[in-house]
Amino acid sequence: MANSFTFELVSPEQLLVSREITSVVIPGSEGDMTVMADHAPTMATIRPGIVTLAGADGQEDRYVVFGGFADILPDACTVLAESAIHVDAIDAEMIKAQIASAEKAVVEAQHDVQQQKAREFLDQLTTLQGAILPA
Amino acid sequence: MPSLKDLKNRIASVKATQKITKAMQMVAAAKLRRAQEAAEAARPYSQRMASVMANIAQAVGGGDDAPAIMTGTGKDDTHLVIVATAERGLCGGFNSAIARHARDHIRQLLAAGKTVKIMCVGKKGYDILRREFASLIIERITFREVKRMSFAEAELVAGKVFALYDAGEFDVCTLFYSEFQSVISQVPTKQQIIPVKAPEIEQGAESGAVAAYEYEPDASAILADLAPRSVKVQIFRALLENVAGEMGAKMSAMDNATRNAGEMIDKLSLSYNRQRQAQITKELIEIISGAEAL
Numbered sequence: 001m002a003n004s005f006t007f008e009l010v011s012p013e014q015l016l017v018s019r020e021i022t023s024v025v026i027p028g029s030e031g032d033m034t035v036m037a038d039h040a041p042t043m044a045t046i047r048p049g050i051v052t053l054a055g056a057d058g059q060e061d062r063y064v065v066f067g068g069f070a071d072i073l074p075d076a077c078t079v080l081a082e083s084a085i086h087v088d089a090i091d092a093e094m095i096k097a098q099i100a101s102a103e104k105a106v107v108e109a110q111h112d113v114q115q116q117k118a119r120e121f122l123d124q125l126t127t128l129q130g131a132i133l134p135a
Numbered sequence: 136m137p138s139l140k141d142l143k144n145r146i147a148s149v150k151a152t153q154k155i156t157k158a159m160q161m162v163a164a165a166k167l168r169r170a171q172e173a174a175e176a177a178r179p180y181s182q183r184m185a186s187v188m189a190n191i192a193q194a195v196g197g198g199d200d201a202p203a204i205m206t207g208t209g210k211d212d213t214h215l216v217i218v219a220t221a222e223r224g225l226c227g228g229f230n231s232a233i234a235r236h237a238r239d240h241i242r243q244l245l246a247a248g249k250t251v252k253i254m255c256v257g258k259k260g261y262d263i264l265r266r267e268f269a270s271l272i273i274e275r276i277t278f279r280e281v282k283r284m285s286f287a288e289a290e291l292v293a294g295k296v297f298a299l300y301d302a303g304e305f306d307v308c309t310l311f312y313s314e315f316q317s318v319i320s321q322v323p324t325k326q327q328i329i330p331v332k333a334p335e336i337e338q339g340a341e342s343g344a345v346a347a348y349e350y351e352p353d354a355s356a357i358l359a360d361l362a363p364r365s366v367k368v369q370i371f372r373a374l375l376e377n378v379a380g381e382m383g384a385k386m387s388a389m390d391n392a393t394r395n396a397g398e399m400i401d402k403l404s405l406s407y408n409r410q411r412q413a414q415i416t417k418e419l420i421e422i423i424s425g426a427e428a429l
Contacts, residue, residue, distance in 0.1 A: 010179050010180045010183060011180065011286070012177055012180045012286040012367075013173070013176060013177060013285060013286055014176040014177070015179045015180075029352065030351055041348045041349065042348065042350070043190075043191060043351070043357055044350070044351040044357075045351070045352065045357055068364075069357060069361065071187050078183055080183055080187070083286065110301065110302075
């Protein structure tokens, strides 16, 4: 059986999850990655996406996160998300509102770097929308 | 000498006031509990953020790789002062304590020949500061409609700050708010938020672990992503502390008011009773002396 480690999902407003799990899939900004116990210490930024946790009993739990970063240690993994919400509680309108504000940010960007960043964020959001809301 | 009727009216009005202050105190107590819970719930995030920042800032060092928001503009000419206060009054010296602290700081900066720009978060701070520094206030944000302080509010403030910074509008940004220590003590606090100061890493066993970290994409990119977030978190924390502090201050202010009203009622009742007694005595004397004259 796989070893377990402590996983914490924290948003600025509250501590959402803090428990022992065996693996977690994190949407890193350079691609998804699965973290298991005894992972090398890593610090990674994350893009808007889905965090999937798997417990020892094989039970899966999914959370949607919007940007943030992950701090991975051999015996613990902490995801600090700008905002996070359980997949079941997600609301199509909420994502639409986020996309609308991201679109606005692209238009209002004052220089190239900002615009590129905003556009990337918008792309990630649209992908996310496609992934969790089968239209 | 007020008549009996006047006294009675005054007692009734003070009693009504006491009821109101008592109710406000209880409302503040309930809100304080919620505000404290919110502040506590936000703590893990800011703590982790601080420790990660410390780690990563040490890895990157103060070199050219550090993001602009951390190195600053290299100048110290224009200061942005954010003054975060409450939306409502009736909370003792809470708002004026923050404003006074900020005012001293602004005066110092002005005396040193710096340019100062003020951003008021919360209505009360604006009301106080505009008397003296009306021309310096460039922005005011009020959260009057906001029932519960959430991260979105902090992002709103931070967004304005970053926009100003990107436009080269200021070099140093300082945030004034009130730190919640207990229900009876709130300390006006000044905190520099831009350029971002990396928190000091804790001395001791940690130092070995720092070097072993792998970064994805790389340390400076993460730091660039992290620094603005850290500013947002600090603003968020300040807003939460303010809400808790405001409620604490309001609670003790209203407690005082209730007690004062109680004392006043006692005093008024005493003189009311004395006067009533005097009147009875006077009437008795009149009756008796009338009877004796017969």
